[in-house]
Structure formats: C-alpha cells, structure tokens
Amino acid sequence: SYELTQPPSVSVSPGQTARIPCSGDALPKKYAYWYQQKSGQAPVLVIYEDNKRPSGIPQKFSGSSSGTMATLTISGAQVEDEGDYYCYSTDSGGYHWVFGGGTKLTVL
Amino acid sequence: EVQLVESGGGLVQPGGSLRLSCAASGFTFRSNWMSWVRQAPGKGLEWVANIKQDGSEKYYVDSVKGRFTISRDNAKSSLFLQMNSLRAEDTAVYFCASGYCSGNNCYAGLWYWGQGTLVTVSS
Numbered sequence A: 001s002y003e004l005t006q007p008p009s010v011s012v013s014p015g016q017t018a019r020i021p022c023s024g025d026a027l028p029k030k031y032a033y034w035y036q037q038k039s040g041q042a043p044v045l046v047i048y049e050d051n052k053r054p055s056g057i058p059q060k061f062s063g064s065s066s067g068t069m070a071t072l073t074i075s076g077a078q079v080e081d082e083g084d085y086y087c088y089s090t091d092s093g094g095y096h097w098v099f100g101g102g103t104k105l106t107v108l
Numbered sequence B: 001e002v003q004l005v006e007s008g009g010g011l012v013q014p015g016g017s018l019r020l021s022c023a024a025s026g027f028t029f030r031s032n033w034m035s036w037v038r039q040a041p042g043k044g045l046e047w048v049a050n051i052k053q054d055g056s057e058k059y060y061v062d063s064v065k066g067r068f069t070i071s072r073d074n075a076k077s078s079l080f081l082q083m084n085s086l087r088a089e090d091t092a093v094y095f096c097a098s099g100y101c102s103g104n105n106c107y108a109g110l111w112y113w114g115q116g117t118l119v120t121v122s123s
Helices: none
Strands: A009-012 A018-023 A033-037 A044-047 A061-066 A069-074 A083-090 A097-099 A103-107 B003-007 B010-012 B018-025 B034-039 B045-051 B058-060 B068-073 B078-083 B092-102 B105-113 B117-121
Touching: A009 A018, A018 A083, A018 A103, A033 B105, A044 A061, A044 B105, A069 A083, A083 B045, A083 B105, A097 B045, B003 B092, B018 B034, B018 B092, B018 B117, B034 B068, B034 B078, B034 B105, B045 B068, B045 B078, B058 B068
Parallel strands: A009 A103, B010 B117
Antiparallel strands: A018 A069, A033 A044, A033 A083, A061 A069, A083 A097, A083 A103, B003 B018, B018 B078, B034 B045, B034 B092, B045 B058, B068 B078, B092 B105, B092 B117
C-alpha cells in the first residue's frame, strides 16, 4: 500500500524557520495537503494543493513540492506553532488517500 | 458557520457493530465529498473511507474493507459509518471531514472537521 514518509520530529528555536519534509512516490503527480494538530484538537488544514493557503492561515505557513518530496515551511516559528503536522495525499490511482506518519514540531 | 458533529461512539466488544453519524450544517453538504478519518490513542491520523457527492463512489482503506460501510443522506445532510466485526485495533477517535466548494470550484482534501467520537473495542 502507498506510504508518505515524514520525520518523527523537528525542533527549532523561536524565530527560526522550520521545514518539514514528506516523501511519496506519487507526489510528482498528486497534490500534497498539510494539517496542523494541537493536543486534543481536530486537525486544521494549513496548505492545500502543494502551496496554497486557506483563508485565515497566516502567511508564515508555506508549501512546496518537487519530485517525490513535498515540504511544509513555517517561517519565524513561535511556541504557538508547536504541534503535530501531517502531510496527506492520494496514491497514483487518485482515490485512496493516506496520511504521513506525522512530525512533532518543537519550538524551544 | 460550518459544523460537523459526530455521534454514535462508545464501548463495544470485539466482533460487535457500531454505527457512527455525522450531522453537517453551514455548507452545501450535497456538493462535497465526505470522509471518515480515525486516530488511535497516541497515534497518527489514518484515512478510513470517503464517499462521492451522490454516493455513487466509495473508497476504503484496506484494513476496513468488507467490514465498514460509508453512506450519506443528502436530504438530511448526514454522513454515516457502519462498522461491523470490530477489532481492538479499530479503537480510535473517528473524525468526520468534508471537502470544500466555492462557486463552481470544488477542492479535494479535508477542509472542515468535526471534533470526533471515541470508539473503544474491548471485552
């Protein structure tokens, strides 16, 4: 079955740029979506279609995709950005979706 | 305001059944793909199933195929997940999630989420 691979954790100091990668064989042809989840809460969409921000999401969140790698970038990360981040995409057929394993972002 | 409210979770024995419901409001339910996503305690998100706007197409993660059935009632803006032959590994918070449409454009992905309902499979 199809898999998306993320590092388990990323740590940065306040004000630094955090980059969270997500690799998958179908990403050259399929969009990546990114979700932020804080403890005990439902996930929130922060990036759709590789690099677009939904209304209300701060400009500090950006996305990119090249080849089999999609990347979520959080510029000037702050303590309030801590949480788990998940990439999400489909397999090559387009109908079976999958989440990456999630990356815990720590800002300290 | 978009609202998705799940219900129907609870404690069930292995091999048992449960039916989850999701009541939607604040958007045009019939225009959107709908999905179920679950999260086992302390674990990551797992896509479970989705259903096309008119219910004509349904897709499932392999681990639930033949045991779970997703359905919808557009007249009542409701989404359902019938879960049979439940196993301990199905224990999770189950989230209902929707796509998003703006005008004539509809977007894939999971834009709106409910707060989830906990399903515990244990004897």
